Amino acid sequence: MCGYGQNPKNVKVTVLTVELCEVGPRDGIQFESRPFDTELKIELIQALAAAGIPRIQATSFVHPKWVPQMADAESIAERLLGDARSTIYSALALNVRGVERALAAGFTAIDLSIATNETHSRDNANMTVEEGVAQAVQMIERSNTAGVRPQLGLQTVFGYGAPGDTSIDFIADLAAAFCERDIESLSLADSTGMANPVSIRRAIDRVSAVAGDVPIVLHLHDTRGLGMANVFAAYISGVRRFDTSVGGLGGCPFIPGATGNISTEDTVYMLESMGIDTEVDGAAVSAIARRIEAHVGRQLPGKMHSLE
């Protein structure tokens, strides 16, 4: 791997950098049985920002009937968005109403997410994939009207019912269509943890070819233990943005081994040990993971927070 770019002014410029987006406060805790009150969320989010994480998905604007842990989305916005800061706080929205709530709350970074599998779309969003795509166009346009370029996420890119049951041709077609719109980035989600290093490389190579200048974000789960291998494979294929979750929080706490997102501290450790700069203080993230372990009353799946 190369080290540093040519630099006539003799100033050391690192070209090996990766940008993490922390999704623990949203994807990580959304189905935790133990409530996280607004005070605790703010404490954790501010600690994660202080640890150097450049982007944090702070909440989601979904109906509290479906995800009670996110009922305080407006309060979170009020507490976080007032101050000048370098951290980007984003919010997830799944329909136009959610986008409008996020905009009204002051979010300028909005993450959209749509299903790519018909069964998943019906089960999860009660609509067809085509209807979801049409709604995403409306959400992008609504965001753009307010001067916001949202992130557009595609779910279950690497499989829903079984690994590889999502058509990569269809994903590439969706990517091409959405990358012609005014979006900030394109996220590919391995929602079910079914990716492997080879399928990651194939998907990234296909999507990169049609994404133009739109950055690709990879959202990985460690369900089958391949999370870090997939990060490495994606890095080789040119991905420079990853969603991660402090402690590896997420998944279903009632299924042993059904882990959640890839762990922030493990991802930081791997990348930094490979000479890739994340600007994140891994030990500080580990301390936050241990704080969350004490709150949820069980060991989280990430490794490094038990060691550093």
Place this chain on the structure above:
Amino acid sequence: MCGYGQNPKNVKVTVLTVELCEVGPRDGIQFESRPFDTELKIELIQALAAAGIPRIQATSFVHPKWVPQMADAESIAERLLGDARSTIYSALALNVRGVERALAAGFTAIDLSIATNETHSRDNANMTVEEGVAQAVQMIERSNTAGVRPQLGLQTVFGYGAPGDTSIDFIADLAAAFCERDIESLSLADSTGMANPVSIRRAIDRVSAVAGDVPIVLHLHDTRGLGMANVFAAYISGVRRFDTSVGGLGGCPFIPGATGNISTEDTVYMLESMGIDTEVDGAAVSAIARRIEAHVGRQLPGKMHSLE
């Protein structure tokens, strides 16, 4: 990645194969507080063989004062080595006395292992690295005299006190010297789980350049969660043999998160999902992992055995 080699007879010949060596019965259980009696070990080893694992490190010939779990090495040999079989059963030996016991017990596959770090050598073997190297030469010669070509293992290749504190030049020199002797394979051990995909590739590339025709085996621990990423990186660098442990058994059960060897079932899953043949039945290995979980009374760190 390429699929199949050219084949004029039109018979499908897979060129993507990896050979696993199961080390659970030795490295995995050696420091378990709950005893594994000989009957249980034989049951597990035979089940692992039936699952298709081509090589199993069945025991070690070390003084029972240091490793009481291995006091039954001769009995294990007597039970396993009688029948015609396709599985290779190996035994670990750490000195000439151990080699002689292994030979007397009937083992024709013997794994030797030496320290490469002075502190580790002193702490673990009470000798200098130079003395360990000289002893390894004696062990190889003693094995050769009995017609056995042993595996020679180098410990803590990727660090002992800290990642990267082992000189890769020294490792390459040792590899070059030992590969001129009559050994079956050369094993590089990340005993402390300090490797990362970049250090793996650097070490493998250096050692491959001096190893000649001697196959390289990689022995990885998942201490920092990089086990599968390191397997993938090593595979890219040409490694085709890995030590793994059912369930990810091993490490110290008293330190949370201090996991042991990389898990057999997770390694099988990753490789097979990438189109690489291991000839191992992952679901059968997972069932054995769950059997061991019931025996040791705690969840093992591998992921797949909770899912399949």
